Amino acid sequence: MSHLLRKPNKKEIEKGVIVVHEVTSENSPLEYVGFKVIDLDPNAKYSELLGNQECCIVALTGKINVSVGDENFENLGTRESVFEKIPTDSVYVSNQRHFEVEGVTKARVALCYSPSERQLPTKWIKAENVGIEHRGILNNKRFVHNILPDSDPSANSLLVVEVFTESGNWSSYPPHKHDRDNLPNESLLEETYYHEMDPPQGFVFQRVYTDDRSLDETMTVENGDVVIVPKGYHPVGVPDGYTSYYLNVMAGPKRIWKFYNDPDHEWILKR
Numbered sequence: 001m002s003h004l005l006r007k008p009n010k011k012e013i014e015k016g017v018i019v020v021h022e023v024t025s026e027n028s029p030l031e032y033v034g035f036k037v038i039d040l041d042p043n044a045k046y047s048e049l050l051g052n053q054e055c056c057i058v059a060l061t062g063k064i065n066v067s068v069g070d071e072n073f074e075n076l077g078t079r080e081s082v083f084e085k086i087p088t089d090s091v092y093v094s095n096q097r098h099f100e101v102e103g104v105t106k107a108r109v110a111l112c113y114s115p116s117e118r119q120l121p122t123k124w125i126k127a128e129n130v131g132i133e134h135r136g137i138l139n140n141k142r143f144v145h146n147i148l149p150d151s152d153p154s155a156n157s158l159l160v161v162e163v164f165t166e167s168g169n170w171s172s173y174p175p176h177k178h179d180r181d182n183l184p185n186e187s188l189l190e191e192t193y194y195h196e197m198d199p200p201q202g203f204v205f206q207r208v209y210t211d212d213r214s215l216d217e218t219m220t221v222e223n224g225d226v227v228i229v230p231k232g233y234h235p236v237g238v239p240d241g242y243t244s245y246y247l248n249v250m251a252g253p254k255r256i257w258k259f260y261n262d263p264d265h266e267w268i269l270k271r
């Protein structure tokens with residue numbers, strides 16, 4: 001199995017709190033991006049004191065209460081399944097802050113981390129304020145919920161989006177990369193993908209590769225898997241009959257999303 005592919009690895013860290021994924025700089029090639037998925041039973045609580053990291057708490061499914069210091073945000077979350085295809089609530093938490101997430105219902109929560117030195121205000125990113133963006137034509141159509149895009153100045157380095165790709169379409173396509181700190185042409189952003197499939201027995205193909213093919217991994221990605229993208233192009237293909245969801249976390253030295261298309265495939269955009 002590719003070293004970039006992570007299958008769910010459930011660990012109950014206390015009653016009703018299950019860590020499904022944990023990607024850190026210690027257990028991955030990533031230096032900027034960290035990522036966790038946790039499942040919470042009703043009334044179960046997960047808490048954390050952030051060091052020099054910021055975190056975007058995404059209510060993937062179910063409802064949660066979030067408290068950050070003396071600020072409380074209750075009944076966050078808008079959907080029982082990501083495939084309701086509606087935006088959800090998130091909370092931005094800055095460095096050196098303590099947060100707690102409590103399950104109101106059974107809930108799945110994504111914790112998206114990146115470096116943060118300048119403490120910023122805690123922010124409830126309300127579902128109704130999440131921008132929706134339709135991209136692509138022909139079999140390259142997908143739509144995006146911009147949870148924490150680079151146009152939102154609320155974070156120091158963190159970028160968070162979720163992407164829906166329908167049956168028989170491709171996304172993160174034509175293949176693009178953002179692995180060089182070379183603005184204005186390209187920015188350096190590491191990335192993680194948290195994937196879900198509908199129906200759940202489905203899979204997608206994701207390739208992660210570099211120009212010199214020193215990295216060239218093609219993965220069969222299943223429901224609940226995480227793919228780590230330290231560098232390189234990273235297209236996703238969705239088989240007929242299935243719908244793909246993925247949550248992207250990106251971060252690097254500059255909080256700008258400027259990607260570079262693979263020249264061999266850029267013609268796709270000119271059809």
Ligand SMILES: O=C[C@H](O)[C@@H](O)[C@H](O)CC(=O)O
Nearest residue numbers: 135142161163171172173248
């Ligand atoms: O770099 C960002 C990720 O590849 C996805 O968020 C991608 O941009 C989604 C898409 O537009 O296909």
